[in-house]
Amino acid sequence: MNDLAARLLRAMTDPTPADEEFLADYPDLSLVSDEDLGTLLPAAYAAPAKPFVSTRVRFAVEDAAKERQPRYTPEACGRMFDALVRGLEKRNWADVRLGAAALLRCTGPWPDVAGQARALVRFLVDKGRLDQPYALLAVAGVAGPDLLGEVAERLADGGGPIARDEIGVIAALTAQERVVMAEFVGDDSYTAPPTAPDTAERAAGIEAYAGFARRALDAAAERARAIQEGSFPYRADKAFASGEVKALGHAARIALLRDEPWLPALLARLLPDVSVAPTEAKTLPSQALLYEIVRAAQDFPIPELVTTIRTVRGSVRHAGVPKQLDKMLKKVEAALAERTEVALRLPDLGFGPDGAHRRVLGAHTAVVTVGEKAELVFEKDGKALKSVPAAVRRDHKAEVKELRELVKRVDAHLTTLVRALEGGYTAGAVHPFGRWRDGLALHPVAGPTVRRLIWEVEEAPGEFRAVLPETGGLPDVPDTAGVRLWHPIGSAPDEVRAWRDLLVERRIRQPFKQAFREVYLLTLAEERTGTYSNRFAAHLVHYRRMAALFRARGWTSRLLGPWDGGQEDEAARVLGAGRWRVRFAHVLADWQDETVLAGTDRVVFARRDGGTWRDAPLTDVPPLVFSEAMRDVDLFVGVTSIAADPEWSGDGEPRRYWERSGFAELTESAEARRDALERILPRTKIAGRCSLDGRFLVVRGDLRTYKIHLGSANILMEPDDAYLCIVPAASKPGGAVFLPFEDGRLSLILSKALLLAADARITDESILTQIKGGAR
Missing domain, CATH: 3.30.310 (TATA-Binding Protein)
Structure with a gap:
């Protein structure tokens, strides 16, 4: 134990006047090792409320433990259990998750804490304090099989069949496995450390619990289907007891973490059935389970589940659910981008090698194609029609509805793919070329999106060459070669300019800003x-x-x-x-x-x-x-x-x-906008009226000359720099302008430029008053 840790321990157990230094300066716990922190925590839990220095140091130690991973020697682990027992009378409760966490982080053989564990569990059970059920099971298992059985019976009482099954499975695990599950589930605690780094992988490796996970999710899907079919009574948001919702959340996380092959199809059945009432009511069988599965996806996402959530979001009738799902989906998408081993997986959805899904409907053929988005068209004798034929609307209503749902599903998959690709930039993922080629570049759904991005392909060990499949096709390299997304930060300025020129010349719109992506270097x-x-x-x-x-x-x-x-x-x-x-x-x-x-x-x-x-x-x-x-x-x-x-x-x-x-120097994003305008403006009908001057796009109208700031899109009018207010709704594009990427501010600047270049034709009085009021 270093000197600081020793002084902190003394301040909590037997403070001296010298320890009052901690009243003036909050102790820096970063100087204390994880093992010393494990030694200090039992003392912090047992520290008296007075003198104040003891409380102040205790809070500092507990705060550090909530951010770090304390390590317990067997002796410190034993002292943690002693402190929990001694605190029972004062607290009338014990944070048994601290005991389970100490066992998980013990650096040697577990100490004999059966007596303390029995005292803790007996006290809590007798008081009816069962609010940390999984940690309670873990500690009860240390106390002995008789008490473990009693706790399991108490916890299973009234929880619903799925929850009872989970409790029984955990009770039958080994003592070490129960501690892992307590850590993985994470009962509420004010003082427990963050989840240990390898907990999820260890929990996923417990085969008995993995078996429960499939059994539980199957049972949930069957019950939800029975509700829809009317064989199980429907009550709004009462399809599953609260304990069952929690158990199903744990089951979903384990199955997602294991990336079980049966899971996507099961969740594609379960989530729609729990999201819409079997009647016309705007309620749903289990809002709680829907949100719990989405929270599980935030922890361990897979692309198929993200698509299912989006599909459910579009069909749910409850007014508040779509908005909540939108918020939750943002976290799911960010997490998916970091899970590179599964993020880019897409089903083919019945599309052929030519990238089309065809369905014969009488004398007509329905064709779904994929470009930037999915599109449904109808053909007759090989000729595309402008609308849905009357005969198809009359005779094939179900098929048309199904095809429109397919279009939505494809767009949802593409959204998932694009956000996973862009969000995963910093993960530095390198894919085997063969898998990337067959699963993405040549995939009938993903291909059009993937081929519009620039990729780096490994031509020799450690040597990568950038390619744009949309223009140059796929390179001939071994299937084992690496391929990764190109980022301008690793390229020379001339190469970046060449890619930008190519995109504009070929009118290739990238699914996200790549070639024109801003680069931020350390200043x-x-x-x-x-x-x-x-x-x-x-x-x-x-x-x-x-x-x-x-x-x-x-x-x-x-x-x-x-x-x-x-x-x-x-x-x-x-x-x-x-x-x-x-x-x-x-x-x-x-x-x-x-x-x-x-x-x-x-x-x-x-x-x-x-x-x-x-x-x-x-x-x-x-x-x-x-x-x-x-x-x-x-x-x-x-x-x-x-x-x-x-x-x-x-x-x-x-x-x-x-x-x-409003008119300050340009940031990197505004500089990228300027670079794009240099290429776009010469191809527009207002090219002769526009020029770029430092921070501004200068537009010459018939009434005045205007300077549009490339960062804020605010406008000054020459010659006196009078401010011109044009709200976005008033600026209407004068024609379609190709943009190589989506940028709301760039679109706004261009729409204002198009409007002001023809200022003599403006009819909006609020704008004309400003222009003419100061015109000279």
Whole structure:
């Protein structure tokens, strides 16, 4: 035990005046090893409320344990059980999850804690405190088989058949397996450490529980089908008892983690049946189970389940469920992108090698094709028709409905694929060429999307060449060669420019911004600050919009607001296949009814060290991880800043910020927008009226000349730089303009340019008044 750990232990057990140093300075527990932390925790649990120094140190130790992975020597493990027993009288309860966690993290043979375990379990059972059932089973198993049987019987009482089955299965496991399951399930606890890193894999390897998982999910699907068929009584949201919902959530997580081959088809039956009432009511058999399965998908997603959730989202009749599913799906998609071994898997859905799904309907043929999206058309004698033929509508209603559902399902699969591809950039996945070719590039559904992206193919060990299959076809390399997504951060500027030119010349629209993707490199200022970046600090943003973007990009955050603890937060996202975490600090700046402003602060990165996150110097962060994280933060600020709000009318400092930032120097995202405009504008009908000048797109109209800022899309009018307010709804594109990627701000800038280039034809009085009022 090092000196700091020894002083902390003394402060909690027998404090001296010297220990009052911890009242002035919060102890730095990062200087304490995980094994020393395991020694301190029993003392923290048993620390008295007075003197105050003991309580202060106790809180510091417990807070550190909730972020790290303490390790217990057998002696420390025994002391943890002693502390739990001694605390029974004072607390009238015991956090038995701490006991189970200590056994899981014990560095040697388990100590003999049967007596303490029996005292703990007996006390809790007699008091009816069964709120940590899985940890209670684990500790009861240490106490002895008789008490284990009694606990299992108590827990199974009234829980429903699926929950009773789970309790029986866990009770029959070995003592070590019960401890693993207690950790995997994670009963509620205020002081337990985060889940140990290898817990999920260990739990998935318990064959008896895997058998229960299939049995339970089969039973749930059968009951849900019986409800739909009327052989099981329907009561809104009462199809499964609460204990059954929890057990099914555990079962789903194990099956998802094992990537069981039978699971996608089962969930494709189960989720629709629990999501829609068998009547016309706008209720559903089990909202609780639907959400629990989606939460399981957030932990261990598979693409088939993501598609099923999207399909359910479109059919559910309950008004509030789609909105909640949308929020949850963002987290599922972010998690899927990190699970690269399954993320890119797609079914063929009955499409042929030519990329079409054909169905003969009388004298007509229905054809579903896949490009950027799926499309259903009807043909007769090989000629495409403009609408659904009357004979098909009359005689083949069911088939038409089924084909339209297929179109929705294909689009859902494509959305899943695209988000998995883009979100998985930082994982650095390299796929075997043969599997990538057959499963993606030549796949009838995925192929059109995958072939519009740039890929790097390994031509010799460690030597990659970039290819765009849409223009150059597939290279001839061995099936074992590696292939990975290309990112501009690893290429010379000339190569990046060449790819951008090619996309525009061939009018190839990529499924996400790749060739025109922004690159964020570490600056000298960030090297000096060391562990944090202020690049996007000190901005004022519309908070609700930014919070929505957090969810959309897979970041987690707490809501800010005028309540306790609602003044500040750090939005976080895990990147790099779970190895890195980025945090973006923000604070509540103003709250006035519908107008909620937040102020932005620093960006910090942490590296996973075992089960713990440790802040890292920015110079240690892989360039691709850094770039993708900062790209997200730039998006959050750029889209939600009040500087990009043409109708902002506040005063004071917010107004000064709006004036200062609305026409500021360009960020990387705005620079990429400028680069795209250089290629797009010459091909438009307003090319002769436009030019790029620094931060602005300059548009010459008949009435005035306008400068559109490439970051905010705000407009100044020459010659006096008067501000012109055009809200997005008023700016209408004058014609289709090809964009090589989707960018809302770029589309807005172009639509404003098209409008202003023909300003003599503007009829909107609110715009004309501004233009003519200052025209000279």
